Amino acid sequence: MTEKISIQTSASSKNDQIAAENRDFFKKNGLLALNLISSAGSGKTSLLEAMAKKYGKSLAVITGDIQMTYDADRITQAGSLAVQIETHGTCHLTAAMIQDKLKEMDLKDVKLLVIENIGNLVCPSTYDLGEKFKIALVSTAEGDEKPIKYPALFLRASVVMVTKIDLMPYVNFNLERVKSDCLKLNPNARLMTTSCKTGEGLDEWYGYLEGLMA
Amino acid sequence: MTEKISIQTSASSKNDQIAAENRDFFKKNGLLALNLISSAGSGKTSLLEAMAKKYGKSLAVITGDIQMTYDADRITQAGSLAVQIETHGTCHLTAAMIQDKLKEMDLKDVKLLVIENIGNLVCPSTYDLGEKFKIALVSTAEGDEKPIKYPALFLRASVVMVTKIDLMPYVNFNLERVKSDCLKLNPNARLMTTSCKTGEGLDEWYGYLEGLMA
Numbered sequence: 453m454t455e456k457i458s459i460q461t462s463a464s465s466k467n468d469q470i471a472a473e474n475r476d477f478f479k480k481n482g483l484l485a486l487n488l489i490s491s492a493g494s495g496k497t498s499l500l501e502a503m504a505k506k507y508g509k510s511l512a513v514i515t516g517d518i519q520m521t522y523d524a525d526r527i528t529q530a531g532s533l534a535v536q537i538e539t540h541g542t543c544h545l546t547a548a549m550i551q552d553k554l555k556e557m558d559l560k561d562v563k564l565l566v567i568e569n570i571g572n573l574v575c576p577s578t579y580d581l582g583e584k585f586k587i588a589l590v591s592t593a594e595g596d597e598k599p600i601k602y603p604a605l606f607l608r609a610s611v612v613m614v615t616k617i618d619l620m621p622y623v624n625f626n627l628e629r630v631k632s633d634c635l636k637l638n639p640n641a642r643l644m645t646t647s648c649k650t651g652e653g654l655d656e657w658y659g660y661l662e663g664l665m666a
Numbered sequence: 667m668t669e670k671i672s673i674q675t676s677a678s679s680k681n682d683q684i685a686a687e688n689r690d691f692f693k694k695n696g697l698l699a700l701n702l703i704s705s706a707g708s709g710k711t712s713l714l715e716a717m718a719k720k721y722g723k724s725l726a727v728i729t730g731d732i733q734m735t736y737d738a739d740r741i742t743q744a745g746s747l748a749v750q751i752e753t754h755g756t757c758h759l760t761a762a763m764i765q766d767k768l769k770e771m772d773l774k775d776v777k778l779l780v781i782e783n784i785g786n787l788v789c790p791s792t793y794d795l796g797e798k799f800k801i802a803l804v805s806t807a808e809g810d811e812k813p814i815k816y817p818a819l820f821l822r823a824s825v826v827m828v829t830k831i832d833l834m835p836y837v838n839f840n841l842e843r844v845k846s847d848c849l850k851l852n853p854n855a856r857l858m859t860t861s862c863k864t865g866e867g868l869d870e871w872y873g874y875l876e877g878l879m880a
Contacts, residue, residue, distance in 0.1 A: 493808025593807030594707025
């Protein structure tokens with residue numbers, strides 16, 4: 453047991469050290485770097501497609517996938533640089549994976565770098581990748597209990613985006629409950645609602661990002 | 667590297683050994699045991715609530731959660747025995763966790779035992795818990811690319827249930843694509859569509875279960 457804990461602590465502090473190096477790299481290169489986390493199917497890639505259409509070559513995406521280049525292809529087709537990390541079964545990205553990938557990317561025109569983490573609410577929550585902040589996505593179709601069930605993520609997410617808001621009339625989703633649960637976990641969290649289908653809420657998100665990049 | 671592989675292999679074969687013990691236990695006690703896997707928010711607990719209303723005390727559920735008894739409470743209120751395994755951050759259930767939990771359960775009246783795994787499509791896929799078969803749930807709101815993105819699960823799932831079929835008119839979900847992708851991965855998979863909101867498809871599911879239990 454002691455041995456297991458010490459191995460985990462050592463892996464965690466190694467990750468934090470590389471995350472600090474990544475953070476330094478982002479700062480030196482004038483990059484706003486975000487870590488996008490949600491369950492599979494919450495709309496991460498749809499949001500990134502919309503952002504790629506808006507920001508083109510000033511956006512780059514590192515997308516984590518178990519295998520296949522499906523997500524990266526969608527973002528590339530929408531106009532931004534997208535590279536993929538295939539984790540081959542590992543359920544989260546690590547700072548070292550990001551550091552390796554950055555070496556092969558041409559970031560000359562890039563101002564905004566989004567890391568699309570592996571789609572689950574558990575494993576990616578506690579790995580710092582060097583990002584400015586974490587964004588948690590929750591779709592209205594997933595249910596409104598996500599913040600209380602996965603506090604490790606919602607404690608750490610500076611932005612919580614409720615996606616697929618267009619489905620609200622057809623699902624049982626209490627938006628006020630989600631807002632209240634998120635703010636209990638993180639009183640400084642910024643809450644947004646969006647729909648990539650109707651475009652609702654995207655202007656606010658873009659405004660927020662542009663404020664941070666200014 | 668060699669050491670890492672040997673530790674993993676040893677953990678995996680230890681899990682398989684305990685899974686075999688669980689399988690033996692289920693057989694001796696006349697229990698049909700299922701392993702329910704999906705992304706967070708695909709409707710696992712809603713399906714189990716519906717099943718609890720139908721099967722009452724002949725159904726028992728072991729629900730895996732990172733923390734909190736939210737899912738177990740919903741199932742208990744609907745009429746079945748539900749116990750919880752809090753994994754405290756671990757992203758999947760193991761055969762040993764199930765074996766420990768079985769010791770404290772009164773299974774006298776139980777014929778059907780459903781293990782509700784932790785909500786993600788990655789980590790739970792490769793852990794045998796001793797179940798008769800794995801069921802994968804995919805909601806129509808999640809997107810139709812799940813089988814090709816998470817083949818490790820869909821290769822192993824004997825039943826694939828497309829949930830929230832009532833949302834089909836409002837989402838971009840190609841059911842035929844999902845069926846075809848699932849059958850490419852596992853030609854023997856049984857595909858079902860359900861809605862816990864309208865009740866569509868639940869009779870087929872219950873019929874299937876009752877055939878297996880007969």
